[in-house]
Amino acid sequence: MAPHVRPMPGAVVAVVLGVVVALAVSTALPTGRAQAAAGPAWGVVASSCTAASVAANRAVGLTVVEVEAYWDRYMPARAGAVDAGYVADLRARVTRCLDAGLRVVLGPGMQYPPAWVRALPGAALVDQRGRTAATGALDTVFSAAVRSAQADYLKRLLTDLPAARIEAVRLGTSTEGEIGYPGPNAAHDGFLQSWWAFSPAAQQGTGLAAGAVRTPMPGWVPGQRTWQGRPVTAAAARAWFGWYSRSLTSAIKGQYDALRAARFTGQVHLPAPGRGVLPADLTAAANALLNGTGDRDGSLGRGLDYVDQFPVLARSVPRLVVDLSGVDDASAVLARRQSPAQDACRSTDPAASVAAGTPVHLWSNLRFARAQATRAGLPAVGENPGPPAAQTGGTPDSDTLAEQVRRAPGYARSCGLSALLVAFEWALDDPRWGVTRDDYRRAVLGGP
Structure with missing residues (x-):
């Protein structure tokens, strides 16, 4: 669903409680005005693709599943x-889901590595205190050994499935299958800023993955405040963070290259949590080193x-689609309590989101992250x-699933x-x- 998209069937007709409902699906997952006219496709995350689930999903008009x-x-x-x-x-x-006419998004499950991968040299992420993540997060960003194992797995997976x-x-890159390093307190010792x-x-280049860059x-x-006897400037701190964050994009590019080496020509979905750091916050963070x-x-x-x-x-991953995983998360609950409400996206958001003085801290995660995808010319699910x-x-502040x-x-x-994929x-x-x-x-459709 990136700037270039794979054609899909022109329409899917679903029987819903005995009523035939035509769900329009464009010949591609469109962007801009065409996307607004066609509307999203509807589906679910983590489909079992059993005969019963396929029948149940088709009965209510769902057209796409993540497996x-x-x-x-x-x-x-x-x-x-x-x-x-x-x-x-x-x-x-x-195959059962595909044969039933459902569009399949494959989650390869690289966030569930086998024990032999965890035992590879340099497999664990390490923070500034020498700690590893209690979540078992692998170093998918810098470790050549882990990246090689991932590439081998992706090749075998796509060979064995009807790719x-x-x-x-x-x-x-994360234990949630999303882009990112581990979050606060990932070592489970109360330390928040790893x-x-x-x-x-990452530090010396020993066992560094191809395409990755050491610090x-x-x-x-x-x-x-100092490095090698010299004061550290805000510009240097910001450059270090730029290296740190762009290392994630290098890791995603490496995974994309592995897909293409396996001759997969479809779309690439990038689950992206939250909204990322806000521009004013990054400036304040760099100024504080x-x-x-x-x-x-x-x-x-x-x-x-x-x-x-x-x-x-x-620029580096063709056919990329951003998967925004915060649709109606806790930030949306807070944003719609503002006056005026700040939860829904607006056509002016891409420019406003990076303009000085815009109160983007009041926006929902979805609204801000969608604006960044639009600025980059990327479609989103x-x-x-x-x-x-x-x-x-979800958190205690989130809406109920209903x-x-x-x-x-x-x-x-x-x-x-x-597309909107309901979890789960x-x-x-x-x-x-x-x-x-x-x-x-x-x-989705209204009615009883």
């Missing part, structure tokens, strides 16, 4: 050795700077956080998203969360 693979189940023992039973099951499920029929593959670029690869200031720790000032939501340590990263990725109590991305499903389609339309299919099948596929259908 998740698991690296640790695919290659549990060693590189090149696969679990044939798991591979056959995954292939059957993906030519898969619409898109998701890429990411910077995950202190491995031998421009070896040994310098954010917050320190990255000592923690301005890190409003953990975006600095996670290396998220969409204002800069999205244009870089638009979206997904909601999911049930707050299930620890899938409320997310009710509100998310409106946000998808106002922000010109090409399993939640729509579980009465504990108080929402069903019919509720999703009513939110």
Whole structure:
């Protein structure tokens, strides 16, 4: 769904409670005015693609599903050795969804590495204190060994699956399958401001991945006022952060290159959490030499700077689509309480979002991040956080899943998203969360 998109069927007709409803789907996932006219496609995250789920999704007019693979189940023992039973099951499920006319986005599940990958030399991310992430985050950014293992896995995965029929593959660097380094307190010791670029690869270039660049200031720790006996300037601190955040884009480009080497020609989806650091906050952070000032939501340590990263990725990763994972997240709840409300996207947002004096801190994550994607010329899809109590991305301040499903389609339309994928299919099948596929259908189409 990037500037160049793969043609899709002109329309899908779904039977909804005995009523035939035509859901218009353009011949490509469009952008701009054409996208607004066509409207988003509707789907779900983490589809099981069982016969029952396929029937249930088609019955309410859903047209796109995300299907998740698991690296640790695919290659549990060693590189090149696969679990044939798991591979056959995954292939059957993906094929079942495709044969039913559902468009498939593949999550390769690189956030679930097998034990033998975790044991590779230099596999763990390391922060400035020499700590590793308690979440088990791998160094997908700087480690040549990890990147090579990822590339081998992607090649095998796309060889074993009907890759030519898969619409898109998701890429990411984090344990959530999104772009970013680990978040605050990832070492689980109460320390909030970790910077995950202190491995031998990142600092000395030992075992550095192809395309990655080692630190421009070896040994310098954010917050320190001097480096090699000289004062550190705000410009130098900002340049260091630019290297840190752009290293993520280099990692995504490396994964993209692995896809293309495996002859995958479809779209690339980049799940992007939150909104990234705001321009004024980055200036304040650099002026304070990255000592923690301005890190409003953990975006600095996670290396998220969409204002800069999205244009870089638009140039280096063809057919890229940004997957905004904060549709009706907790920030939307706060933004719509403002007067006037600041949650919905507006046509003036791309320019206003980077203009001095715009109160973007009051905007929802979706609104600000969508503006950056538009500035970069990138189309976007979206997904909601999911049930707050299930620890899938929601917080105690988030809407309930039922409320997310009710509100998310409106946000998808106002922000010109090409598709909205509700998180998660399993939640729509579980009465504990108080929402069903019919509720999703009513939110999209209206009526009883």
